[in-house]
Amino acid sequence: MPVHNEDIARIFDQIADLLEIEGANPFRIRAYRNASRTLRELGQDVRLLREAGEDLTRLPGIGKDLAAKIAEIIETGRCRALEKLQKRLPPDLSELLRIPGLGPKRVHALYHDLDIHTLEQLERAARDGRIRELPGFGAKTEARILETLAAHADSSRRFKLAVAAQYAEPLLAYLRALPGVEQAEVAGSYRRAKETVGDLDILAIAEDGEAVTRAFTEYDEVENVLSQGPTRATVLLRSGLQVDLRVVPAESYGAALYYFTGSRAHNIAVRRLAQKRGLKFNEYGAWRGRRRVAGDTEPSMFRAIGLPFIPPELRENRGEIEAARAGLLPKLVELGDLRGDLHCHSRASDGHASIRQMAEAARDHGFEYLAITEHSKRLTVARGLDSRRLLQQIEAIDELNEKLGGITLLKGIEVDILEDGSLDMPDAVLARLDLVIGAVHSKFDLSRAKQTRRILRAMDNPYFTLLAHPSGRLIERRAPYDVDMNRVIHHARQRGCYLELNAHPERLDLLDTHCQMAREEGVLVSINSDAHSVQDFDNLRFGVGQARRGWLEKKDVLNTRSLAQLRRLLKKVRG
């Protein structure tokens, strides 16, 4: 079975967990965690890189030793270093680390003193009152363990960005309305527009932190207060979403916003850079000795280390710091750059509004054009259109375009890519459309080779314009199908067609790393809502967030073009 990046990343995580419990050098542990992260974010199979003769030590955080371990895992499927560790410590110990309040030291104590290495043993010992007897543990810790175990099922749950927004926005409004609160903002992965967030990190300016954290813990939706002090508090909302609040004085707001926006990897790298320049960065400011030289705004922090402002979406330590130093940061695309939307549905298939209503809603968003792209007949659950119904719709849209003012409708289809790579609509009908979006809606489990061939073949259809939701994943629900995205993107370049970044909150597909690949290949990406109702155009902001995480600029995005420019680009696809 071929080894994928995720398999290797998991092995490195396990090694890191076990080393940590053993009390190994913390920097050695971090090295394994960094390498695991590098692999997860690589965007292409390290196995293929290696086969292509690439030097793996050129990857960030991978040195001679870890490159050799990667090679060993790819070749043998095993890792002797992990097996050796597992002889000394039971592998399931790392499960215990997932329990909040249990870190490596305590897990080690539980194992060493009570021979506990499974969650079941942990629960039994807690019930028997044996845990409170251990040095460094107490009755409260024991109770918290039991509480967590009881609710363990959803403790590791992450929230989709759009769902988190539904909780974040009213909470933010509540905090901003509190007396003494000058400003409040969500930082963390939410501000970086990650696809999912594990918790919300909120930052507020106020003189009296105590009063604000108290009011925060009294917010209507708070189920449980996990910690509370004069400058920070952590609560669990009824929805299961954890929220951290930090309160800082105005002069530290920028420093705190920067610090709590993260990512952790970005912070570590920037702090190291600051240190080299004789500065100390913390959440209260940038310091030279005991003198604060910056901190009231985020840009002041960047100025202090001589870097241009790095937008939150780029802060992952994936090359943005080097790019900033070299003056090569992208000027990221913004929501206001979009001139239209190339993917939506009406009542004719599985949408909820008429074509006219969709057009008017798009016009209200300031769009110049909107493509109507119903499903094709293969997708019967969505009342997909056959040739006859599509031809009728083409006529209807032509008529509507005569009457509508301020927006132009484009005629399109989201046509199913069948198992053999053919399209679910005759070419003669496709020829009459402005654009053809190809989409995989079935046979997700084909082998990598077959799935890739299927998509490449579909792209070769002379009318094929745009590949919809290229990975097919549904966030937290369905993994991407196995496809060689490198080849797909390369083929799109050769064929001269485009890729979609589907902005639906469940999809956010193209993935950020693939956006970067598309940009490097020079393949334009269309940020589409896939709207099924008039409200769905609002989702475009999440798509733009994803595009920004993928380093896309206005020029990299197809639907930032004017209608006239777009028409030229659509025509070009057909040669």
Add this chain to the structure above:
DNA sequence: GCCGTTTTCGGCCCGACTGTTTTCAGTCG
């Protein structure tokens, strides 16, 4: 275990809160 525009050796980000302490270790972000 990685890394180097001061280093191939000696560094590796920094502070708040909790619980168990009697001055602080462990955990977390």
